[in-house]
Amino acid sequence: xxxxxxxxxxxxxxxxxxxxxxxxxxxxxxxxxxxxxxxxxxxxxxxxxxxxxxxxxxxxxxxxxxxxxxxxxxxxxxxxxxxxxxxxxxxxxxxxxxxxxxxxxxxxxxxxxxxxxxxxxxxxxxx
Amino acid sequence: xxxxxxxxxxxxxxxxxxxxxxxxxxxxxxxxxxxxxxxxxxxxxxxxxxxxxxxxxxxxxxxxxxxxxxxxxxxxxxxxxxxxxxxxxxxxxxxxxxxxxxxxxxxxxxxxxxxxxxxxxxxxxxx
Amino acid sequence: xxxxxxxxxxxxxxxxxxxxxxxxxxxxxxxxxxxxxxxxxxxxxxxxxxxxxxxxxxxxxxxxxxxxxxxxxxxxxxxxxxxxxxxxxxxxxxxxxxxxxxxxxxxxxxxxxxxxxxxxxxxxxxx
Amino acid sequence: xxxxxxxxxxxxxxxxxxxxxxxxxxxxxxxxxxxxxxxxxxxxxxxxxxxxxxxxxxxxxxxxxxxxxxxxxxxxxxxxxxxxxxxxxxxxxxxxxxxxxxxxxxxxxxxxxxxxxxxxxxxxxxx
DNA sequence: GTGGTCTAGACCACA
DNA sequence: GTGGTCTAGACCACA
Numbered sequence: 001x002x003x004x005x006x007x008x009x010x011x012x013x014x015x016x017x018x019x020x021x022x023x024x025x026x027x028x029x030x031x032x033x034x035x036x037x038x039x040x041x042x043x044x045x046x047x048x049x050x051x052x053x054x055x056x057x058x059x060x061x062x063x064x065x066x067x068x069x070x071x072x073x074x075x076x077x078x079x080x081x082x083x084x085x086x087x088x089x090x091x092x093x094x095x096x097x098x099x100x101x102x103x104x105x106x107x108x109x110x111x112x113x114x115x116x117x118x119x120x121x122x123x124x125x126x127x
Numbered sequence: 128x129x130x131x132x133x134x135x136x137x138x139x140x141x142x143x144x145x146x147x148x149x150x151x152x153x154x155x156x157x158x159x160x161x162x163x164x165x166x167x168x169x170x171x172x173x174x175x176x177x178x179x180x181x182x183x184x185x186x187x188x189x190x191x192x193x194x195x196x197x198x199x200x201x202x203x204x205x206x207x208x209x210x211x212x213x214x215x216x217x218x219x220x221x222x223x224x225x226x227x228x229x230x231x232x233x234x235x236x237x238x239x240x241x242x243x244x245x246x247x248x249x250x251x252x253x254x
Numbered sequence: 255x256x257x258x259x260x261x262x263x264x265x266x267x268x269x270x271x272x273x274x275x276x277x278x279x280x281x282x283x284x285x286x287x288x289x290x291x292x293x294x295x296x297x298x299x300x301x302x303x304x305x306x307x308x309x310x311x312x313x314x315x316x317x318x319x320x321x322x323x324x325x326x327x328x329x330x331x332x333x334x335x336x337x338x339x340x341x342x343x344x345x346x347x348x349x350x351x352x353x354x355x356x357x358x359x360x361x362x363x364x365x366x367x368x369x370x371x372x373x374x375x376x377x378x379x380x381x
Numbered sequence: 382x383x384x385x386x387x388x389x390x391x392x393x394x395x396x397x398x399x400x401x402x403x404x405x406x407x408x409x410x411x412x413x414x415x416x417x418x419x420x421x422x423x424x425x426x427x428x429x430x431x432x433x434x435x436x437x438x439x440x441x442x443x444x445x446x447x448x449x450x451x452x453x454x455x456x457x458x459x460x461x462x463x464x465x466x467x468x469x470x471x472x473x474x475x476x477x478x479x480x481x482x483x484x485x486x487x488x489x490x491x492x493x494x495x496x497x498x499x500x501x502x503x504x505x506x507x508x
Numbered sequence: 509g510t511g512g513t514c515t516a517g518a519c520c521a522c523a
Numbered sequence: 524g525t526g527g528t529c530t531a532g533a534c535c536a537c538a
Contacts, residue, residue, distance in 0.1 A: 009323070009512095011537065018226075026231025048538050082231075089230035093237070096223035097244050103152070103216035104209070107245040110220070114241065117224050118234040138513060164525065175515045180527075196390070196526045197522040265528060279484070291510065302530045307512075323511045324537040336485070343484035347491070350477035351498050353399075357470035358407025358463075361499040364474070368495065371478050372488040390527095392522065429523050513535080520528080 001036055001044055003028075012047055016055035024064055024075055025085035035065060035073040128163055128171060130155075139174055143182035151191055151202055152212050162192060162200040189215070255290055255298060257282075266301055270309035278318055278329055279339050289319060289327040316342070382417055382425055384409075393428055397436035405445055405456055406466035416446060416454040 004019035006012055023029040038056060042049040056073055059065045064081050067073040075081065100110060131146035133139055150156040162168075165183060169176040183200055186192045190211035194200040202208065227237060258273035260266055277283040289295075292310060296303040310327055313319045317338035321327040329335065354364060385400035387393055404410040419437060423430040437454055440446045445462050448454040456462065481491060 011323075013537085022226070022229040022231075026229065028231075051538065054537095086230060086232065089227055089232055090236070090240075093223050093227040093232065094240055094244070096220050097240055100216050100220040101244055103213055105213060105216055105220065107241065109217070110241055110245075113217075113221055113224055114234065114237055117221070117228055118237075140513080165527095166525080175517095177516090178514065181513090183526080194526060195523095196392075197524080199525065267528080292512095293510080302532095304531090305529065308528090310511080321511060322538095324509075326510065340484055340486060343481050343486055344490070344494075347477050347481040347486065348494055348498070350474050351494055353403070354470055354474040355498055356400075356403040356407065357467060358403070358409075359467065359470055359474065361495065363471070364495055364499075367471075367475055367478055368488065368491055371475070371482055372491070394522080432523065435522095510538080511536100513533100515533080516531090518528100518530080521526100523525080 002041055004045070006045060006047070013051050013054040013058070016041075016045075016052060017058055020055065020059060021062075021064060021085055022089075024081050025089060027082055029075050031075050031078045031081065033075045035075065037072060129168055131172070133172060133174075140178050140181040140185070143168075143172075143179065144185055147182065147186060148189075148191055148212065148215075151208055156202050158202050158205045158208065160202045162202065164199060256295060258299070260299060260301075267305050267308040267312070270295075270299075270306065271312055274309065274313060275316075275318055275339065275342075278335055283329050285329050285332045285335065287329045289329065291326065383422055385426070387426060387428070394432050394435040394439070397422075397426075397433065398439055401436065401440060402443075402445060402466055403470075405462050406470060408463055410456050412456050412459045412462065414456045416456065418453060 002020070003023070004016065006015050008015070020029070020035070029035070035056070036044075038052045039049055041052045045052075056065065056067070060067055060073070064076055064085070065073050066076055097110070129147070130150075131143065133142050135142070147156070147162070156162070162183075163171070165179045166176050168179045172179075183192065183194065187194055187200070190207050191203055192200050193203055203211070224237070256274070257277075258270065260269050262269070274283070274289070283289070289310075290298070292306045293303050295306045299306075310319065310321065314321055314327070317334050318330055319327050320330055330338070351364070383401070384404070385397065387396050389396070401410070401416070410416070416437070417425075419430055419433045422433045426433075437446065437448070441448055441454070445457055445466070446454050447457055478491070
């Protein structure tokens with residue numbers, strides 16, 4: 001229901017934040033779409049509701065979602081969200097590519113990585 | 128003697144690791160050059176020897192340095208160090224590409240970025 | 255609770271590492287099973303928590319366990335653990351073969367040993 | 382002059398001991414052959430004469446070499462040395478192969494390793 | 509409660 | 524002197 005995989009050493013609330021931001025950025029979550037309730041996400045992922053609450057609070061503070069008390073949380077309207085996030089993502093990727101080039105990684109290796117990752121069509125999820 | 132500034136919230140041993148890795152990568156520390164002793168670095172930076180020890184241990188395990196107990200620690204031969212650094216760079220790049228994909232960046236945009244960066248003729252290198 | 259005996263001159267954290275690796279390898283610790291907490295192991299064995307922490311950190315880095323800060327440490331999924339253990343076994347075997355060669359053991363003798371051991375039908379396994 | 386490579390974390394005197402033992406076991410050092418002088422070995426390998434002295438002392442104590450004061454050290458006569466060492470080496474290798482089998486390494490992989498190592502004809506030495 | 513980081517300080521074998 | 528190990532004990536963010 002929220003196709004997000006928790007893994008690695010980063011704090012869970014941060015992984016949740018990034019995961020949802022990516023869903024918004026890629027428009028798999030559309031503007032004004034309702035997010036699943038905090039408790040639901042917590043149960044689904046087997047984590048503490050406080051942790052989900054923290055992620056939602058930070059998403060709201062970042063202007064990516066808005067919440068209507070007693071109703072739920074919703075993806076913010078277009079202008080605020082997707083475009084800006086995508087621009088940021090591109091910027092981070094560009095920096096990574098420059099680093100890779102500086103480290104002497106040949107372009108061919110990069111192209112192979114890109115091929116490998118983008119051809120893994122669909123199904124990021126469920127290990 | 129080791130021109131590294133500690134700052135920010137990242138763990139000290141990690142900052143040390145990255146700082147030394149950069150010195151090796153940029154060849155300001157040359158292959159087989161002796162690194163300052165654990166205790167010396169600790170005194171110089173005003174931190175605990177154990178913390179320096181941890182950074183050195185991880186650098187050794189990554190293949191960037193080798194240490195001979197009772198003699199000292201040394202920068203690994205060029206090939207080893209370069210291979211280790213490239214392996215790390217590839218790992219970071221792969222993570223970035225996954226993030227970019229999840230953020231909805233189309234493959235075409237990525238290919239363009241790669242083209243743009245790698246066609247920038249030659250030597251973008253050693254910052 | 256972790257049936258491990260510390261003895262001999264090897265570093266404690268290394269004995270712990272090997273002991274736990276064996277429990278995982280023999281599946282007395284199953285995939286995704288929770289390991290006892292760092293402090294608990296320390297108390298039980300009468301050693302310092304830092305020493306246990308070191309063993310756990312290295313097990314995680316070898317891919318044999320994964321840890322979620324504030325939740326606990328868990329045995330890695332079967333595939334990861336098995337791959338890590340095999341990688342280590344191959345490394346040890348390679349070293350042994352080099353030693354054997356240096357000691358002047360002719361290749362023919364080695365081949366005979368391999369033949370003898372692998373033809374011993376099936377399941378020599380889980381000690 | 383003593384084709385031995387020092388590497389890894391083991392104490393140098395131990396590496397020296399094993400290296401010389403292997404040369405004797407493989408009969409690249411023959412019975413009653415003279416070993417190079419302590420000081421010579423120390424200079425050649427860039428290590429402390431005390432370290433070489435320690436290795437020689439332990440080799441003598443193990444009955445692998447004998448020393449004639451003011452003359453030098455010599456490889457012990459046949460019966461004491463090569464045969465026993467080789468038997469030990471075979472035993473260690475056999476144990477390693479059993480471990481490898483228990484770890485699930487397929488015979489094919491072992492054969493490849495053997496092929497790789499024994500076909501690297503000659504020249505163990507000089508990195 | 510949990511893993512993770514860090515300090516202060518000790519001791520060891522080896523060189 | 525050098526790297527490596529270990530203890531005792533503190534503090535942190537996160538859950």
